[in-house]
Amino acid sequence: MKFGTKALHAGIEPDPSTGAIMTPIFQTSTYVQEEPGVHKGYEYARTKNPTRDALEKNLAALENAQFGRCFGSGMSATETVIKTLNPGDEVISTSDLYGGTYRLFTKVFAKYGIKFTFVDMRDVSNIERVITNKTKLIWVETPTNPMMNILDIRAIADLGRKKNVMVAVDNTFASPYLQNPLDLGADIVMHSVTKYIAGHSDVVMGFLGTNDPVVDERFAFIQNSSGAIPGPQDCFLVLRGIKTLHIRMQRHCENGERIANYLKNHHKVEKVFWPGFEDHPNHEVAKSQMRGFGGMISFIQKEDTIEQANKTLRTFKIFSLAESLGGVESLVGHPASMTHASVPREQRLSVGLTDSLIRLSVGIEDVDDLIADLEQAIG
Ligand code: PLP
16 A cells, blocks of 8 residues: 555544544543453553554554554654663664754653663764664764755664664654654554644644564553553544645655745855755665655855844744744744754754754645745845
8 A cells, every 4th residue: 555545544443333534533441341351452541542552553553663652752652662671771863863862761760770871873883883782773864854864774784783772763844754763674663643733833742653562562561550541632633644645745845845945046055964965975875765855954154153043033024933844734833942942052063053053844735835934034
């Protein structure tokens, strides 16, 4: 089955009791048993819920994963992966990483004796250099948030296999429509479902997919033990959102390309970060592992000051100043003070995330209106 067909049908059956074509919202905390241990496969809703089951199967199919688990947020999905580790274990991650992930690693898990090392993963030899016999996980994010750096999933997965280290990929920025990390050799794929997958800025949720039954078993154990599960109403909303994921992504990519090129030619813009440009670092890798370049774009104006950035941010009329990304409506953000405020300034600057960098999540509006909005905001 191709992507668009899977998006609509994978894991979804008409409701057996009524024939309802939409998966019902099973708003229940528990299930009646005929006698102790005799039930219809459901005992308690933290462990299993039919609406969540349908979504987990659907998302697993979109990522070509045998197993899928949903969580209450992207962060709780990431946390689940780290909770499979033990004190003394080491994790290598990329120095240009979503700020919340950086915070979770350094402020929450470091104190439990897990060591995190951050390197520039654009050069895979930087990872190899810091692997030790305690390294248990390589945490990849590509494209990265917000510098749009492209990391070579195939090469990192090969290294992981050679050194017997698990490789997990945060695939949030690409969405399963544009990139499937497991097909490229990764062991785990993670999503902030909140973003492109849900697509309508109305749900917070996370996802983990894998083809390894032992890894999935550990995820299931932590999902049930820790209980960071999404509610059935949210699962329903995401199932509905996914039905248009392929169509939305096509429009995000088209609008993204038009806007990236518009910004590149703007006399007041110094630099644009978008993986579709031929001169973007690792563009060839992006071409080989992505089916399109998406609608996430960052840029720096020639007047590279916080005042100029604030002036531009205040002036937008259609782009809304807000955290998050991947919804149908266009958003603009200021990573230094918003999504990446928890990353120390020196570390931000060392990866090029200047105080004035602006990040766009290009929505699916009419692109001419979006360009007109940028024109009046940048001036
Ligand atoms: N990963 C990336 C790349 C993100 O951008 C985000 C949120 O912005 C997350 C993970 C965290 O996801 P959530 O907000 O659903 O917890």
